[in-house]
Amino acid sequence: MSRDATPGLRAYVEGATTVLAEAGVPSARHDALALAAHVLGLPRVELVLPPPLPAGFARDYAAVVERRRSREPLQHIVGSTVFRYVTLRVAPGVFVPRPETETVAQLAVDEAAALAARGGRPLVVDLCTGTGAIAVSVATEVPAARVVAVDLSADAVTLAGANARAAGADDLRVLAGDVRDPALLAEHDGTVDVLVSNPPYIPPDAVPLDPEVRDHDPDLALYGGGSDGLDVPRAVVAAAARLLAPGGLLVMEHAEVQGPAACAAARATGAFADVRTVPDLTGRPRTLVARRVALAVVGDSPA
Incomplete structure (x- = not known):
């Protein structure tokens, strides 16, 4: 075959786009271009x-x-993803961060930045960190912040640590731990300024439709436990009530239908004020935000 008859990149990308679209890939052309760049090392x-x-x-x-x-x-094919301003390594066995979680990270970044602007060194805890996407974003965007990231998965702890180092966030601490453990990070009880989390929250009967999620993201990072999927998110709320300092902020992602239950869980602790739901990038109510209050105790009853 002569050089002139050899297909060019455009022909390959257009062919791949057709193949991917026929397979139901929702972002066929974007992915065809991304795969071409990956193969070319660009x-x-x-x-x-x-x-x-x-x-x-x-x-x-x-x-x-x-x-x-x-x-x-x-x-998984290209080995990385972009989240806000950082490129993160991803790997099978660890949840792939989604663009809508950038809204969750933004709330944590804004709070930490406001505290840093007043001369503080805010302590930020990211529970169920996965790849470390939120923790690394806070650490790199608010250099004054002290950031601790926790995950139950050993694979996630290893990957988050690697992502922190690659991003230059060498002071970011990544620890193995279970958010349901009442002694988790006990040394920081009452001192945390921002607690942020994208925990597993899918109910057991709501199996994701997308094969990329259903067949490749780990169950540990998807299903939140209990009939409503909120066992782990409720544990995050309980940890926040214990760990946050008065005035500290809780930011937690949840499913679109879980807003009322998540808010109810925060209110039930008696530890939070200004409990509300914030929309994600698509306008769906996906994030719990609540402010830790100081509990003044008179006798045996909180005032």
């Missing part, structure tokens, strides 16, 4: 001025397109 590709294709490109590109066609997550 951060991105532009079809207006396409790069030359090395020997073996057709074979290597077909292999990764086939993996994506079978609904393996794009992030």
